[in-house]
Structure formats: structure tokens, C-alpha cells
Amino acid sequence: MKILLADDHQLVRHGLRNMLDRLAERVELLEAGSVDEVLAILSKDTSVDLGMLDLRMPGMDGFNGIDRVRAARPDAPVVILSASEQRYDIEESLRRGAAGYIPKSLTANETLDALGQVMRGDIFDPRGRPSRGAKPEPHFNELSPQERRVLALLAEGCQNKEIARRLKLQEVTVKAHLRQVFRKLHVANRTQAVKLVLQSGRNW
Numbered sequence: 001m002k003i004l005l006a007d008d009h010q011l012v013r014h015g016l017r018n019m020l021d022r023l024a025e026r027v028e029l030l031e032a033g034s035v036d037e038v039l040a041i042l043s044k045d046t047s048v049d050l051g052m053l054d055l056r057m058p059g060m061d062g063f064n065g066i067d068r069v070r071a072a073r074p075d076a077p078v079v080i081l082s083a084s085e086q087r088y089d090i091e092e093s094l095r096r097g098a099a100g101y102i103p104k105s106l107t108a109n110e111t112l113d114a115l116g117q118v119m120r121g122d123i124f125d126p127r128g129r130p131s132r133g134a135k136p137e138p139h140f141n142e143l144s145p146q147e148r149r150v151l152a153l154l155a156e157g158c159q160n161k162e163i164a165r166r167l168k169l170q171e172v173t174v175k176a177h178l179r180q181v182f183r184k185l186h187v188a189n190r191t192q193a194v195k196l197v198l199q200s201g202r203n204w
Helices: 010-020 035-044 064-072 087-095 108-119 145-155 160-167 171-185 190-200
Strands: 002-006 028-032 050-054 078-082 100-103
Touching (some): 145 171
Parallel strands (some): 002 050
């Protein structure tokens, strides 16, 4: 598993290095200190499985850095690391397509659990689902035909590997489709997506 860790503080990267070794049996870590360095690495290395970006590092330009990195590698999940736990920072990061938002206040085990969720195709929101205000309506009509097919197989109980086999896709592509499905349906994980499909009564 190859992880690109981007933070402009070497001390933070050093602290995360040993922890990330526990995420998978074999982890290769690439490091960067700015968005420009991230993009330079991605232009040469197409095998990165996960990007971890500090929200306030050079080149982020607010949240625009998320857009730039995702455009460079749309098939690899991007997770935001931040000392901020402000609601707006979390919501805007996820709206821009981040697969997770990890506050630096989380413990090592909590961080590893969050990253594990992301690598399974879920979206990690540290607040859980928003509890205030009206719940956003799921945008079924925004799903692409392929996303609908992936969702249908998910509702049948298929795991990512089986979905990939039946649709003749790479498993990483299935995960990318699922992240878009979760975002458009305003759900955090597979269980919530399936529940929403069943409640909708739609014939998928």
C-alpha cells in the first residue's frame, strides 16, 4: 500500500510515519510539504493508493488544493488532516470530494480506524451524520449509470471484489464510484446507502 503524506511540518510527518506502518501489512510512505510537491509526485507516480493532506499547508489556497489533487488522481481517495474541527472546514472538505476529514486530536487507533473506513470505500466524517437542521435529500437522479449499477449490486449484498468482477472493473474503480454514491446520497457508509435504497422502494 502506497500512501502520500503531505504536511509542511516534519515533526507531524514523523509522528504519523510509525502509526501508518500499522495500516497494512506493507506500507510505502511518500512525503511532501506542499500541494505543489504533491502534484509533482503524482505526475511521476501513478500507484499512490491514498493521499493525506494537511488543510493549512502551502498551496492549499483555502480548499482549492483538494480540487487540484483530486483532479490529478481522481481514483485515489484523499483524506484531510487538520487541527481544525470547525463545522465549515469539515463540510467544505467533504463537499470538495475528500473521502475523510481526520482531526489531529484523534488518537492513533481512531485515526487508523478512520483510514481503514476510507480504504473500504466509506467516507469518514468525525462528527457522524449532521444532527441539526433538515436532513439533505438523497440525489438519486445525480447518479451516473455506472454508479447506479454499483449501488444495485451493493444493495444485493455484494462486496467490492464481487462488484468489480461482475462489472469488469478494477476494485479501486469500484471504491471511487462508491465514494461518489455516498456523497450524492448524503450517507457515510455502505450500510446507510443500502438502507436508503431499501427505503426508497426503487427498482434498481
